[in-house]
Amino acid sequence: MRRSATITQELLSLQTASATELQQGFEKHLKQTEVHVQRLEEIFQALGESPKGKKCVGMEGLVKEGSEVMEGAFEGAVLDSGLIGAARRVEHYEMAAYGTVCAIAKVLGETKHASLLEQTIDEETETDEKLTELAETINTQAKEESPRKEQGESKPGVKTSKRVA
Numbered sequence: 001m002r003r004s005a006t007i008t009q010e011l012l013s014l015q016t017a018s019a020t021e022l023q024q025g026f027e028k029h030l031k032q033t034e035v036h037v038q039r040l041e042e043i044f045q046a047l048g049e050s051p052k053g054k055k056c057v058g059m060e061g062l063v064k065e066g067s068e069v070m071e072g073a074f075e076g077a078v079l080d081s082g083l084i085g086a087a088r089r090v091e092h093y094e095m096a097a098y099g100t101v102c103a104i105a106k107v108l109g110e111t112k113h114a115s116l117l118e119q120t121i122d123e124e125t126e127t128d129e130k131l132t133e134l135a136e137t138i139n140t141q142a143k144e145e146s147p148r149k150e151q152g153e154s155k156p157g158v159k160t161s162k163r164v165a
C-alpha cells in the first residue's frame, strides 16, 4: 500500500538519486516504509479505528521542499546532497511523530502497539544514520563538482546557485 507522503517522497528520490548506494538506501527504506504502514494498520485495526484521517500538513510541506530540490537545476553529487537533506528532514519528522505516539501507547499500557512503533522508530533512526554516513562522501564529491561562486567557473553539479540542503 503506497499512500503516505513519505512513500511518494522516497519514490521520487529513488528515481532522482545518481549515487547507486543512495538509490539502494532509498529503495530499502521504501520497502521498510510499506511495513511501517502495515504496522499502523494493525494498530488501528486492534483499536477498532480507521487509519484514514486528516492530511499531515507538516509532511506535505517536507515533500514539497524535497520536490523543489528534485525539480531544481542540480545534478550529480550536488543533487544527491540535496536529496539527503530532504530525506533526513522527513526521517526526523517521522521519528518525532512515531516517538510521540509510542510514548502515549506506553502510558496507556498498550505494550504491543508500543513495541510495533519502536521497531519503526529503530528503522527510521537507522535510515537517518545511514543517510548521514552517505552524506560524508557525497558532500565531498559535491564540493569537488561545484565551483565556489566567486570563482565563476562552470562545472558539472550546479547549474544555478540555489540552496539545496
Ligand SMILES: [Fe+2]
Pocket (backbone or CB within 6 Å): 006, 029, 033, 090, 091, 094, 124, 127
Ligand atoms: Fe522513513
